[in-house]
Amino acid sequence: MTSNAFRALADGTRRDILTLLRGGPLTSGEIASRFDSSWPTISRHLAVLREASLVVTERSGQEIYYELNTSVFQDMAQHLMTWTRPRLKARAVPRRVAKQEG
Amino acid sequence: MSLAGSARQMAVLALGYTISALAATGLFGRYLAFSAHPVQERLIVLFLMPVTATVIWRVIGSLRRHGRPADDEASAEAAIDGIVLAVLVFLMGVHLLLVAVLVGATWVHPWAQPGTAVLLGVTTVAVGNLLPRTRPNMAVGIRTARTLSDRHLWVVTHRVSGYTLVLSGVVTIYAGLFRRGADIAGVSVTALTIAGVWLCAFYWKVTREAGPHGA
Numbered sequence: 360m361t362s363n364a365f366r367a368l369a370d371g372t373r374r375d376i377l378t379l380l381r382g383g384p385l386t387s388g389e390i391a392s393r394f395d396s397s398w399p400t401i402s403r404h405l406a407v408l409r410e411a412s413l414v415v416t417e418r419s420g421q422e423i424y425y426e427l428n429t430s431v432f433q434d435m436a437q438h439l440m441t442w443t444r445p446r447l448k449a450r451a452v453p454r455r456v457a458k459q460e461g
Numbered sequence: 462m463s464l465a466g467s468a469r470q471m472a473v474l475a476l477g478y479t480i481s482a483l484a485a486t487g488l489f490g491r492y493l494a495f496s497a498h499p500v501q502e503r504l505i506v507l508f509l510m511p512v513t514a515t516v517i518w519r520v521i522g523s524l525r526r527h528g529r530p531a532d533d534e535a536s537a538e539a540a541i542d543g544i545v546l547a548v549l550v551f552l553m554g555v556h557l558l559l560v561a562v563l564v565g566a567t568w569v570h571p572w573a574q575p576g577t578a579v580l581l582g583v584t585t586v587a588v589g590n591l592l593p594r595t596r597p598n599m600a601v602g603i604r605t606a607r608t609l610s611d612r613h614l615w616v617v618t619h620r621v622s623g624y625t626l627v628l629s630g631v632v633t634i635y636a637g638l639f640r641r642g643a644d645i646a647g648v649s650v651t652a653l654t655i656a657g658v659w660l661c662a663f664y665w666k667v668t669r670e671a672g673p674h675g676a
Binding site for chain 2: 383384412415417428430431432434
């Protein structure tokens with residue numbers, strides 16, 4: 360797996376986009392409508408995912424659909440990161456608070 | 462087929478032919494278990510795997526030219542390149558073990574069966590890992606009228622197939638590493654058979670849910 364893929368998977372929103380695409384291909388507008396972030400932000404995330412070959416585009420008439428293109432190992436890495444990240448965050452927060460208090 | 466992918470595949474084939482040629486000539490030929498047999502027989506046995514691999518490689522290469530072009534074809538092409546390479550590496554790995562046994566490398570004997578199982582498992586994992594990245598094509602994958610005409614059905618089927626193959630590959634590697642004798646074949650064949658039956662059932666289910674063909 361390339362470093363591009365790891366970098367792309369490191370972001371929570373991008374992992375959420377990949378999870379969303381498991382249901383089938385979606386346009387960037389449809390993906391953006393499921394998130395609080397603006398459309399340009401989601402579009403940037405999609406560009407990162409596409410650069411890492413984690414998603415591919417398929418033109419259908421006027422629309423461009425984004426489609427999941429992860430390998431099995433990349434899927435596993437995504438799941439692993441989703442499971443471990445909240446714990447890392449939970450561990451990091453008290454440390455930051457402790458620093459401020461100190 | 463990408464240039465780099467093709468070069469890697471050809472390198473693996475060239476390695477296979479080199480091993481065969483070395484075993485056929487004076488360098489290792491005199492150690493051959495059947496060196497007294499007619500030369501044609503020796504050549505057929507020694508070159509069987511490389512020739513089979515070349516035929517598979519040529520047939521897949523020819524079928525790939527009939528694929529449907531997609532917007533982002535490079536990724537799917539790279540996945541097919543990787544799958545073909547994994548199959549060729551498997552065939553040449555088995556070939557290497559076979560030739561080693563034939564030229565009388567006795568230390569290989571105990572490793573031949575577990576080695577083949579591990580090679581098969583690693584190949585199954587490699588193929589399964591890349592399978593979800595393929596798109597409808599004539600060369601690699603579950604190519605039915607339904608999957609070839611319905612891109613979404615292809616994607617769903619091959620994602621599940623990928624997971625199934627990786628799992629059965631891991632079981633096969635386990636069998637090669639930690640089981641002995643007839644157990645190796647028993648566990649490997651059982652894992653691959655269960656994977657095959659499960660995939661057939663899954664395919665039947667998704668095609669039923671998708672409705673009649675052409676509807």
